[in-house]
Structures are given as structure tokens and as C-alpha cells.
Amino acid sequence: MxxxxxxxxxxxxxxxxxxxxxxxxxxxxxxxxxxxxxxxxxxxxxxxxxxxxxxxxxxxxxxxxxxxxxxxxxGDLGKSIKSHDSVIKEISTRLPATIELSLFALIIAIVIGVLAGIISAAKRSSWFDHLSMTGALFGVSMPIFWLGLMMIWLFSVTLHWLPPSGRLSVGTHLQTITNFYLVDSILTGNWFAFKDSLAHILMPGFALGTIPMAIIARMTRSSMLEVLNQDFIRTANAKGLAKYLVIFKHALKNAFLPVLTVIGFQFGFLLGGAVLTETIFSWPGVGRYVYQSILSRDYPVVQSTILIIAVMFVLINLITDILYKYFDPRIRYD
Amino acid sequence: MGENFLLQVRDLHTQFVTQSGVVKAVDGVNFEVKPGETLGIVGESGSGKSMTALSIMKLVPSPPGEIVKGEILYNGDDLIKKTEKQMRHIRGNKISMIFQDPMTSLNPVFTVGEQLTETLRTHRNVSKRQALEHATELLNLVGIPDPKARLKNYPHEFSGGMRQRVMIAMALACDPELLIADEPTTALDVTVQAQILELLKKLQKELGMAIIMITHDLGVVAEICDRVMVMYAGKQVEFTDRFRLFDVPKHPYTWGLLNSIPKMEKEKKRLKAISGHPPDLRHLRKGCPFAERCPKAKASCRIQAPHLQEVEPGHLVSCLLYEEEKVTLE
Structure with missing residues (x-):
């Protein structure tokens, strides 16, 4: 190993x-x-x-x-032509913003997607199955920029529930440690900032999580359906195990491998590809930074950011591969 | 009858509703199992023997399957009327089951120890440590060397025969009164088959449980069963004890089965296969389902369905040959 x-x-x-x-x-x-x-x-x-x-x-x-x-x-990734700051410094505040947003989106996507997939598979052809799979179809086909704008229109402009942009409201003070605002506000016990940053991350998080959620839901469903027909599920039932144990323990651990692959892939994708979401919600992350740098032809920035994202993508894939072993002990790495 | 039965199955009907019609997988089956005995259910693929077993466990895949009629009395209680929760208390605890293919019947991603203790912890109020100790004893009981270390292994680290032993250990975890073995030796090598049958015989002697042995192998029947039910196209065609089945088989289908076993002592002859194929259960014709393939079939066999009746004491047959005989005798 x-x-x-x-x-x-x-x-x-x-x-x-x-x-x-x-x-x-x-x-x-x-x-x-x-x-x-x-x-x-x-x-x-x-x-x-x-x-x-x-x-x-x-x-x-x-x-x-x-x-x-x-x-x-x-460790010198060059300097931005526009700001004359080192790229490392520019990215050190933006990368945590992107990772925080991606993780938030991914957690929403996994929790809702996996649950919807499991329930759809366990209650195949029920109204829930039809509803969630139709929802998933809409989810994958929805353009993020449109969804984002509609969310801003509904929740910010019309209902005034959520702030439309940024990571924190103007005037909210937060002592930054990790630059993950949700984490920092917990670490410093600043509940006001926590609520504020949570309110800011909700909409971009959901917008960014929609497509992965839909893909995860469909993948979980089809993988679970396959596993639920296996002999060892019949064995688990014949042992008199409770239904939730059969589904969430025996079936899910077997069905999770392809889902894990998708999750790993989607996470890498989110990290580098949150450009649209970050732009719409003015989220000060790497995606928006690269986008602006491309527009302003700040090539040293583009060049170095690509490098960082690529390395992270590879590392996430490595972590996914290592996690495989946990879900399937038959996998050998030597 | 004043006899004490562990299990009585009365007029059991299990159906599958498919797009091309209703499949009567189990069609009016009656039998009983006494405590400690071994009942064999014999028949070819699709004869309804596995579905009979799954019906007893109420594990018929539903939809499309459904038990539509009948009674399954376990110690006098009708299992069909039990709720899913009540059934879970019976499965793996009072009645347990082992399956045909030990390669796929164990969950590949959990250790054998985990899968063994899980049954115990579901049905018995034991600590994790007690469960592990019991699991070690169980592996020892079914003849797995170095049981303590083997608990930490995954199914793919065992051979086919060893996996079936693990399955048996798992089924025996809670000292069931009835063990349903659904072709437990079919997927194994011949030498391993004999070992598994020996093991089941030995365990039955030690633990005193009853066994329903489902098989298509009359060799297995001769080896281990006390009484035998022969099934064909979802119906039971003959039901008697092992000796009568081999000595005085009554049903033409049973003759066919017996003729298709190679015999050591006789000169080499071509084996007599039963001609034709089992009928399509979706489109059963009137009359006896075996009539198409029966060497003794008469015109009436294609019109009138036979009924199961006792032609000699302890020997039930469902065949018009005997019904008419009886009529002429009377």
C-alpha cells in the first residue's frame, strides 16, 4: 500500500x-x-x-x-502582470475559497444524490423513483448560469432571503486562519460570521452541486439496482437482517465503488471548473481569477493556476484510488 | 394425524406475474417436515423447488413474485400471515438457508467474521466479543482450520468448498430448527460435494435440526434424505421415503430421472434421457404437465389433470395411471 x-x-x-x-x-x-x-x-x-x-x-x-x-x-510561480503581486499570494486566498465552495457543493451533492439514488433503487418504479430521476435529468441538463441567475432572482431579488454575491457581507469581521470562512468562524467562535458565510455559500453551493448531484444520484441508483439483485443480498435477507442494514451496509458498500469514481472525478472537475458559478455569484475563487486573468491576458497567472489545478486533480484521483481499497478489499495495489 | 410436525406446507401457490403471462412457479404443493428429518425436494431447473424454499422463507422476489394461496405452518403458526418484522425474527434464527453458489452468496466486501457475527448480533443479545468467540466455534464446527485467524479473511480468500462451509456456519449460528439447503453442492467439485454432504449429516446428528435438501441430484438424495418430494412444472408429482423412491418409483417422471443415472453394475448402455423439454409455465395446457414427455401418456392425460393421492401407505403420486387403476379396482 x-x-x-x-x-x-x-x-x-x-x-x-x-x-x-x-x-x-x-x-x-x-x-x-x-x-x-x-x-x-x-x-x-x-x-x-x-x-x-x-x-x-x-x-x-x-x-x-x-x-x-x-x-x-x-516555489516561485511568477508575478501577476496586473497586480505585480506574486501568483502564490494571489492564489493563497482564492484557492481556499474555491476548495470551500467545491467541498460544500460536493457534500450537498453526495448527501442528496446518494440518498436519492438509494431510495430510488430500493423503491424502484415508485413515485419517488420517477420524481427523483426526472429531477436528475433536469439537474444534468440545467445550464449553471441560468440556474444561478434564477436563484439570485428568486432568493435575493424577490424574497430577500440570501445575499447574491461574495463570501461575507460588507462589515462582517472575521479573523482568517485557514481562509476557509466556515471553518475560521467556527475556530474563532464567531457565530455571526458563520451564519453570514453560510448564507453566502448556500446558493453558489447548490448551483455548483446540481450537476454532480444529478450524476451521483443516477449512478447510485443504477449501481444499487445491480447490487440488490446479487446473491449475497438474498443471503443477508435470509439471515433476518433489518432492511436498513441490508441496503445501507450490504448493498451500499458494494455499490459505492462506481459512485466513488464519479465523486472523485467531479471534485477535480469542480475545483477547476467553477468558473461560471464563481463569476455569477462573484465568488472570489480560483475559477473567477483564471477567467479574469485570461480576459486581461495575465498569462503568468493562467500558466501557474493551470499547474496547481492539474496537480490537485491528480492528487484527488490518487485519494480516490486509495479509498477504493476500503470499499473493495479484493483490490490489490501490489 | 397426531404427529408433531415442524413445518407443514398446505396447498402452496406462488406466482410470478410477467409481461407474457402468469407463471405458476409453485402450484399447489403439500408436504411436511418432522423435527430432525431430512426432506429432499428433487426436480429439474424451473420445477419450482427453489421457489418452494424461498416461499417458506417469504423471500420470493416481489414484485413480480407473490405467494397467492396456501398455508406454511411452522410449529403450527402460519408464516404467510406473519409481518415482515416477525419473519425477520424467524429467518436466520429458527429457519435458515444456504444457497447454491458459495462464490456469490457471501458479501465480498465484508470479512467472514463480520458476516458471521452479524447474524448472532441480530438475533441474540450478545456482545461483540461473545459473538466473535461463538463465530470461532462455528468455523471450527464446520471444519475450517485456524478459525480465529480466518475470521479476519474476506470471502475471496477462501476456496469454494470452504466458502460453503462458511455459509453453513452462518446458517447454523443461531441453532435453527430447520435448515433449507438449496442445491448446496451443485457448484462444487465432486470430492468437495461429498465432504459438504458428510458435514451436513454430521451436523444434523450433533445439532438435531431438520433439513430440507433441494437438489436435482438423486445421488444426494440417496446419500442424505429420509423422504423425498419430486417436483415437475411447479407441481409435486411423487412424495415418499427414500427407499420406496429408488425401489418402487411410481411416477413416470421419477422413472425417467432414475433411468438417467449411470449404473455401475450394468453393461454400458446409452443413458436414457427424458425426451423433450419442461413445459413453458406461462402456457400450461390442460391435463398433466408431464403428458407431452411421458412414455405412458394416454389420451386422457392431456385432458384431465391428475391429483396427488396415496397409492400405497406413505407413497403419494400424482398420475392418472394410478387414478384409473384405482377406479378399475373399485
Whole structure:
């Protein structure tokens, strides 16, 4: 097991190199002069020269790549052209925001999706089954931007229940420790900030969680249906076990493997793909940051963020693979 | 009859409603099991023997299956009238069941110890430690070496025969009065089959439970059963003790079954298979369901359905051959 984890972590290196080459090439493949496209047409020759010097754009490509990688390994992901802050610093507040939102969305998706899937499978062809599977179909087909706007219109504009944007209301003070606001407010015992940040995360969380929820629900249902027909379920019933034990213990642990795969995949996807949700709800996360950086041609930021998201994606996949062993002891890693 | 029966099944009908019609999987079956005896239920695939067993446990997959008529008296109590909760108290506790394929009948993601103690903890008020101790004893009882260490193993770490032993241990966990064994040896190697049958015989002697042995193998019947019920197309066609079944079989279908066993002492001949196929249970014709394949079938067999009747003491047959004989005798 330990060997397997080490081997998988070593495999990160080629992935890292591959992604870094792609991210690196992104900046260099822009037609024309990258310095010009970043600074715009109004830039003076001196400004262009200094940017070229800063990004070492005059060196041969391999040399550029080598010096970029050297910096990355040292933990220097470059500087934003717009804010002149280091990318690390910019991301250190935004990444927790994105992770918090993704985790929140994923937890909602798992709890509701798995439960709906189980009940649909256990009560196949019941009204609940039809209702939840129709709901899931709507869930996967609903464009997030539309759903988000409708939620804002209903809950913020019309009902005034929830704030439409941001992570905290203006004027709410919160001492940040981890930059996960929900966690920080609990750690500091600041219940007002907790309620406030919870109110802020509800809508983007649900909007972001809809598609994973629908996919998880459908996957759980079909996987459970398959497992519930297995012989060992008949055995469990023949032992006189209570129905909830048969379904939630014997069937679910067997049915969970494909669901886990989907969850891992969706989590990676949420981390990198929350662009729409973060933009609609003005959530100060990585997705929105990348989106703005692309628009403002802040390529060092784009390049480094892609790298970070890719590494996290791979790590989440590794965690998923390790969790498989818990759900299915037949899996061997050696 | 003043006899004390553990289980009495009266006029049991179990149906499956499918899109292409109603399948009468069990069609008016009557039998009883005395405490401590072994009753064999014999028949080919689809004859309704497994469904009879699942009906007793009330585990017929529903929908589409349903017990539509009859009584299943366990110690005088009708199981059909019991609620699901009451049935759970009986399953695995008073009546337990082992299945055909030990490869798929154990849950692959839980240890054997977990699956064994679970039954105990469901039906007996025991601590986890007591349950583990009992589980060790059970594995020892069914002949699994190094039981304590084996409790921590998963089913895939056992061989087929060993898994069936685990299944048996699980079924015996709460000292049931009746063990239903649904083709417990079919999926196993011949040598292992013999070991499992020996084990069941030994355990029955030690623990005194009754066994319903469902099989299509008359060898198993000869080995272990006291009385035998032969089923065909959901109906019981013959019911008698083991000796009479092999010595004086009455029903043409039973003749067919016996003829299709190779015999050691006789010269080599081609085995006589029963010609034709079992009928489609969705579209049963009038008359005897075996009539199409019966070497003795008469015109009346295709019109009139036979009834189960005692043709000799302790020997029940459902065949017009004997009904007419009786009529002519009278």
C-alpha cells in the first residue's frame, strides 16, 4: 500500500512536467509578440522591453522553460502582470475559497444524490423513483448560469432571503486562519460570521452541486439496482437482517465503488471548473481569477493556476484510488 | 394425524406475474417436515423447488413474485400471515438457508467474521466479543482450520468448498430448527460435494435440526434424505421415503430421472434421457404437465389433470395411471 502511494506520487512528476510544458507553451504560442498582447497596443517600447526581460522572452525556448521550472520548484510561480503581486499570494486566498465552495457543493451533492439514488433503487418504479430521476435529468441538463441567475432572482431579488454575491457581507469581521470562512468562524467562535458565510455559500453551493448531484444520484441508483439483485443480498435477507442494514451496509458498500469514481472525478472537475458559478455569484475563487486573468491576458497567472489545478486533480484521483481499497478489499495495489 | 410436525406446507401457490403471462412457479404443493428429518425436494431447473424454499422463507422476489394461496405452518403458526418484522425474527434464527453458489452468496466486501457475527448480533443479545468467540466455534464446527485467524479473511480468500462451509456456519449460528439447503453442492467439485454432504449429516446428528435438501441430484438424495418430494412444472408429482423412491418409483417422471443415472453394475448402455423439454409455465395446457414427455401418456392425460393421492401407505403420486387403476379396482 505504502509502495503504491509512493509509486503514484512519483508518477506525479511526469504529469507535472507534461502539464507544465502545456501551460508554458500556452504563453509562447500566442501569435505575434506575447509581450505586446499582454500589455496592449498602447505600451511603450521600454515597457515591452522590460516585460520581455522579466519573463525572459528573449531567451531560447528550452532555456526559458528550464528557468521557469527552476522557479516553480523553488516555489516561485511568477508575478501577476496586473497586480505585480506574486501568483502564490494571489492564489493563497482564492484557492481556499474555491476548495470551500467545491467541498460544500460536493457534500450537498453526495448527501442528496446518494440518498436519492438509494431510495430510488430500493423503491424502484415508485413515485419517488420517477420524481427523483426526472429531477436528475433536469439537474444534468440545467445550464449553471441560468440556474444561478434564477436563484439570485428568486432568493435575493424577490424574497430577500440570501445575499447574491461574495463570501461575507460588507462589515462582517472575521479573523482568517485557514481562509476557509466556515471553518475560521467556527475556530474563532464567531457565530455571526458563520451564519453570514453560510448564507453566502448556500446558493453558489447548490448551483455548483446540481450537476454532480444529478450524476451521483443516477449512478447510485443504477449501481444499487445491480447490487440488490446479487446473491449475497438474498443471503443477508435470509439471515433476518433489518432492511436498513441490508441496503445501507450490504448493498451500499458494494455499490459505492462506481459512485466513488464519479465523486472523485467531479471534485477535480469542480475545483477547476467553477468558473461560471464563481463569476455569477462573484465568488472570489480560483475559477473567477483564471477567467479574469485570461480576459486581461495575465498569462503568468493562467500558466501557474493551470499547474496547481492539474496537480490537485491528480492528487484527488490518487485519494480516490486509495479509498477504493476500503470499499473493495479484493483490490490489490501490489 | 397426531404427529408433531415442524413445518407443514398446505396447498402452496406462488406466482410470478410477467409481461407474457402468469407463471405458476409453485402450484399447489403439500408436504411436511418432522423435527430432525431430512426432506429432499428433487426436480429439474424451473420445477419450482427453489421457489418452494424461498416461499417458506417469504423471500420470493416481489414484485413480480407473490405467494397467492396456501398455508406454511411452522410449529403450527402460519408464516404467510406473519409481518415482515416477525419473519425477520424467524429467518436466520429458527429457519435458515444456504444457497447454491458459495462464490456469490457471501458479501465480498465484508470479512467472514463480520458476516458471521452479524447474524448472532441480530438475533441474540450478545456482545461483540461473545459473538466473535461463538463465530470461532462455528468455523471450527464446520471444519475450517485456524478459525480465529480466518475470521479476519474476506470471502475471496477462501476456496469454494470452504466458502460453503462458511455459509453453513452462518446458517447454523443461531441453532435453527430447520435448515433449507438449496442445491448446496451443485457448484462444487465432486470430492468437495461429498465432504459438504458428510458435514451436513454430521451436523444434523450433533445439532438435531431438520433439513430440507433441494437438489436435482438423486445421488444426494440417496446419500442424505429420509423422504423425498419430486417436483415437475411447479407441481409435486411423487412424495415418499427414500427407499420406496429408488425401489418402487411410481411416477413416470421419477422413472425417467432414475433411468438417467449411470449404473455401475450394468453393461454400458446409452443413458436414457427424458425426451423433450419442461413445459413453458406461462402456457400450461390442460391435463398433466408431464403428458407431452411421458412414455405412458394416454389420451386422457392431456385432458384431465391428475391429483396427488396415496397409492400405497406413505407413497403419494400424482398420475392418472394410478387414478384409473384405482377406479378399475373399485
Amino acid at each position: 505504502i509502495n503504491y502511494i509512493i509509486r503514484r506520487l512519483l508518477l506525479l512528476i511526469p504529469v507535472f512536467i507534461g502539464v507544465s510544458i502545456l501551460a508554458f507553451a500556452l504563453l509562447r504560442l500566442i501569435p505575434g509578440d506575447p509581450a505586446k498582447s499582454m500589455l496592449g497596443n498602447k505600451a511603450t517600447e521600454a515597457q515591452l522591453q522590460s516585460l520581455r526581460a522579466e519573463l525572459k522572452l528573449n531567451d531560447p525556448l528550452p532555456v526559458q522553460y528550464a528557468s521557469y521550472m527552476k522557479d516553480v520548484i523553488k
